[in-house]
Amino acid sequence: MEEKILKEIRAMIPKERILLDLQERYSYSFDASFGEYLPDIVIQPNNAEEISQLIKLANRYLIPVYPRGAATSLSGGPLPVEGGMVLDMSCFKQKLIIDPENLLAIVSPGVITADIHKKAEEAGLFYPPDPSSAHVSTIGGNLLENSSGPKGLKYGTTKEYVIGLEVVTPTGEIIRTGGKTVKNVTGYDLTRLIVGSEGTLGIVTEAILRLIPKPQARRTLLAAFNRLVDSGHTITKILSSGILPAAMELMDNACIRAVENYQPCGLPVDAEALIIIEVDGHPIAVEEEIRKCEALCYEQGATSVRVAKDEAERLEIWNARKMVSPAITQMGPTKISEDATVPRSQIPAMMERLKQIREKYQLNLVVFGHAGDGNLHPNIITDKRNVEEMKRVEDAVSEIFETAVSLGGTLSGEHGIGTLKAPYMEMELGEIGLLMMKKIKQAWDPNNILNPGKIFPKPGQTKVVLT
Amino acid sequence: MEEKILKEIRAMIPKERILLDLQERYSYSFDASFGEYLPDIVIQPNNAEEISQLIKLANRYLIPVYPRGAATSLSGGPLPVEGGMVLDMSCFKQKLIIDPENLLAIVSPGVITADIHKKAEEAGLFYPPDPSSAHVSTIGGNLLENSSGPKGLKYGTTKEYVIGLEVVTPTGEIIRTGGKTVKNVTGYDLTRLIVGSEGTLGIVTEAILRLIPKPQARRTLLAAFNRLVDSGHTITKILSSGILPAAMELMDNACIRAVENYQPCGLPVDAEALIIIEVDGHPIAVEEEIRKCEALCYEQGATSVRVAKDEAERLEIWNARKMVSPAITQMGPTKISEDATVPRSQIPAMMERLKQIREKYQLNLVVFGHAGDGNLHPNIITDKRNVEEMKRVEDAVSEIFETAVSLGGTLSGEHGIGTLKAPYMEMELGEIGLLMMKKIKQAWDPNNILNPGKIFPKPGQTKVVLT
Incomplete structure (x- = not known):
């Protein structure tokens, strides 16, 4: 990086939050997906004003800027594929305010998502989005990728819980979108446009999240099936019976074996599929619903159904599901x-x-x-x-x-497009559908400063770039 | 309208769906808000291809295009403020498909919203958004205005139930956004950008709506308060007690008197405020919750609380609320x-x-x-x-x-900005916030064809245009 530019950056940001050593930069060259890209500089901003100044500088010198939370992205979200500047947002975590009267949380982007869960629950409230990485990932990363976890069925995705943002635009302006009300139709919904934009349309510097009262009770079951198709029918039957479970998780045989190899927990290694069902709500309703789910599992051919008797057993069941990722990583x-x-x-x-x-x-x-x-x-x-x-x-x-x-589905439900899925965008969206997205990107980010190389395929790019 | 242009339109659309008579056009010159603007031509398209062709023609000849559902807009959404072409979407209503397995409805834009409620309930499902005008308004209008009604608190707004669209863009291209899955992060969320865009970014030609299982039971109460402030505290207390009602409606004294003058239904005309609370869910949970709400009302100073004993009494309570609009219209x-x-x-x-x-x-x-x-x-x-x-x-x-x-709120919760609130946009959004919206509009609609004169204030416009 040119000395002249460095000098300007040093005038904006204290020295200890500017990382230039190769070793330090190297640890910002990868995420939980694929590929390594070394940034020229890493900066750890901790307020919107600093980010605004850095983005304005990046526009002056045409430096690519890559915002990064905890780098748990599975699609290359924070990878600095064109070098340039990584903004490590993990130090920007001053604010985590619960407003019980308005059922809101106001948070800084670097706050760990699990800390929001914890604080909300202490106030008798509930923030439903729960990506597997919630105990390490930042809320800023969750929002920009719209990663949601198992509760999308009943509670909707992360997007449904974001009602206001403070954002630094791709040209370095600080704006506010939405606000503290669930209903807001004052102009276009920039909040939901930015959530899920993978850091290409703005950097979130504050978010207003909607909370709901914490469900009073929950019950969980684990059912094993000898035929995968039966587990699929069970899921459909439960939903058409009028029950809306908080989560319905599926594991195939390879997954079951991987978990048992990694950390034996008594799973039936011969089953073709396991499903985990969790219902929540009023204690009496929940008791009735879990028994109905149990009966429906058996009706559809489950070989065994285990309803958790208590919280310890419930956590045991979820542990089997949570071991999947570490177990397969070992393979x-x-x-x-x-x-x-x-x-x-x-x-x-x-x-x-x-x-x-x-x-x-x-x-x-x-x-x-x-x-x-x-x-x-x-x-x-x-x-x-x-x-x-x-x-x-x-x-x-x-x-x-x-x-x-x-099959009428989509490339990505919650990991994002990033680098790996970009070549397939046109297949799903069509040429014009993709062009309409690009028009927004170009109108907002004329210099293509923010997270370049993501979402949009390079001209002629038609394959995943793994090799 | 020039004969040359008319000739082209006649080649696209059957004669009986082109309205040119002054008398016919006059009935398209107003909506449920304020002001009268005569369009040059009214066309009743019934498929996306026709709309695509019309929009392309409008771009060639720079004709403003105003999509219109049932014209129940309270903000001037469909008003043809610059003349031009009104697209009466009410004939475009072929499709109303309920897909119970995927918990979806697939609908044409001219379908009446209440018909979606009805069809969904017949399948044991539920479409929560319920604007007061649902029995006459079209789903297309509801979506473009994001009008939601009383259930936003528990169930979220209309936007939360739209997961896919077919849209004609401002330049006349037909695109699909989102799809049939609740989770979809393939690029920017154009679905939620278009929902609530008041017809300025695209014309919806089909929508995929998310449904949920129908709540098994509901209970409703009406509480009267001598002091308005007590009713406010009651609402807060109920929410912080862990109950999330399906609806909490408020009527002030002027409102109560208006209803009683219009259609006496035994409301306490001396009360400073009435609140209606409805809870829904499992029958046992609902019974417990409505009693808790009743007790909380009395604790906060309610002078009377009436819990509906049966469906007839429930409808009586809601009737008082639904009479408000007709009652005040008489005033x-x-x-x-x-x-x-x-x-x-x-x-x-x-x-x-x-x-x-x-x-x-x-x-x-x-x-x-x-x-x-x-x-x-x-x-x-x-x-x-x-x-x-x-x-x-x-x-x-x-x-x-x-x-x-x-007070930290917004100009509009669900009626939209339209013509009347445009001058106040900058006050809420700031100059840059509004500019970011305008950039999207300009990038998508370079000729400013779709619903011009809405949302964005004219240069220098700082006042409502009532006089």
Whole structure:
């Protein structure tokens, strides 16, 4: 980085929050996805004014800017693919205010999402979005990726809980969108445009989140099936019976085996599928609903159903689900995590197609996910140094995307497009659909400063860039 | 309209769906708000292809295009303020499909919203948004204005139930946004950008709506208070007790009297405020919650609380609320309906300020609204021919907007900006906030064809245009 530019940056930001050493920069070159890209400089801003000044400078010198939370992104969200400046937002975490009267939380972008859960619950309130990484990921990252976790079915996605933002625009202006009211139709909904924009349209410097009263009770069950298709029918039957569970999770046989290998917890390793169902609400309603779910599981052919008797047993069941990611990470050096999402009724078809893809390409493909909202997580365990296998991975990933879209679904339910899915955008959106998005990006970010290289494919780019 | 252009239109649309007579056009010159503007031509398209062709023609000849549903807009949404072409969408209503397996409805824009409610309930499902006009208004109009009604508190706004759209863009291209999955992060959320854009960014030609299982039971109460401030505290107490009612409605004394004058239904005409509370869910939970609400009302000073014993009594209570609009319409020839919305905790302060505004400007101002989500509806009954009074109305409306914003609220909770609130946009959003919206409009609609004259103020426009 030119000395002249550095001098300007040093006038804006205290020295200890500017990282230039190769070693320090190296630790900002990757995230939880794929690929390594070294930034030229890392800055740790802790207020909107600093970010505004940095973005204005970046526009003057045409420096790419990459905002980064805890870097748990599975789609390359924070990767500095064109070098430039990484903004490490994890130090910007001063504010975590619960406003019980208005059922709101007001938070800084670097706050850990699990801390919002905790503070809200202390006030008898509830923030439903709960990505698997919630205990380490920042709320800023969650918002920009719109990552939501298992409760989308009943409670909606992260977006449904963001009603106001303070944002630094791609040209460095500080604006406020939305506000403290659930209802707001004063002009276009910039809040929901920015949430899920993967840091390409603005950097969130404060968010106003909607909270709801904490459900009084919850009950959880784990059901095993010898045939995957039966688990799919169970999910449909439960929903059409008038029950809206807080979560419905699915694990396939490869997943069950991975967890049992990693940390034995008594899962039936011969089952073709496990589902976890959680209902919440009034204690009496919840008791009645979990028993109805149990009966429906057996009716649809479950070989065993275990209803958690107490909180300890409930946590045990969820632990099996939470072990999936660490368990499969142990299976090989490289993990490609997808999140193709299909209409709920297409889950059995999608599972069948994923099985065929696994066989066709001879890959270590495991599937789990949020079955209630059609959001599956096919994961391929591989080794990026194995060039021949990576070629097969690339083709398999292409086929997963094509299958999801052909079943009426989408490339990504919650991980985001980032770098890996960009070549497939046009397949889902069409040329004009993608162009309408690009027009917004160009109108807001004429110098293409904010998170360049994400969402939009490069001209002619038609394949995942794994090899 | 030039004969050459007419000839082209006649080649696109059958003659019987092109209206040119002055008398016919006149009936398209107004909506439920204020002002009359005669369009040059009215066309009744019934498919996306026709609309696409018309919009392309409008771009060639620079003709303003005004989409219109049932014209129940209270902010001037469909008013053809610059003449041109009105698209009457009410004939475009072929599709109303309920997909129970995926909990979805797929609808054409001209479908009446109440018909969606009915069809969904027949399948044991529920579409929560319920604007007062639902029995006549079209879903297309509801979506473009994001009008939501009383259930925003528990169930969120209309926007939360729209997951996919087919849209004709301002340059006449047909695109699809979102899809059939609740989770979708494939690029920017154009769905939520278009919902609430008041027809300035696209014309909806099909929508995919999310449904939820129908609540099994509901209970409703009506409570009277001698002091308005007590009703405000009651609302806060109920929410902080862990109950999330489906609706919490408020009526002030002027409102109660108006209803009793119009159609006597035994309301306490001396009460300073009435609140209606409805809870829904599991029958046992609902019974417990309504009793808790009743007790909390009395604790906070209610003079009477009536819990509906059965569905007939429930409908009687809601009838009092639904009579408000017709009742106040009888009070004078001109009704200015506002929907300033404040954070819930500011409702007592807002009500107090509205009382002061009524006295200061000596106007017939009545207040009712969705107290649970802070969405109040101050209505001024006046006569637009009374120039002196209209001047006072204008000043009072200004002061209502300023008050809402100063209390941390917004100009509009669900009626939209339209023509009347445009001059106040910058006050709430700031110059840059408004500019960011304008950049999207300009990027998408370079010829300013779609619904021009709405949302964005004219240069130098700083006042409501009532006089």
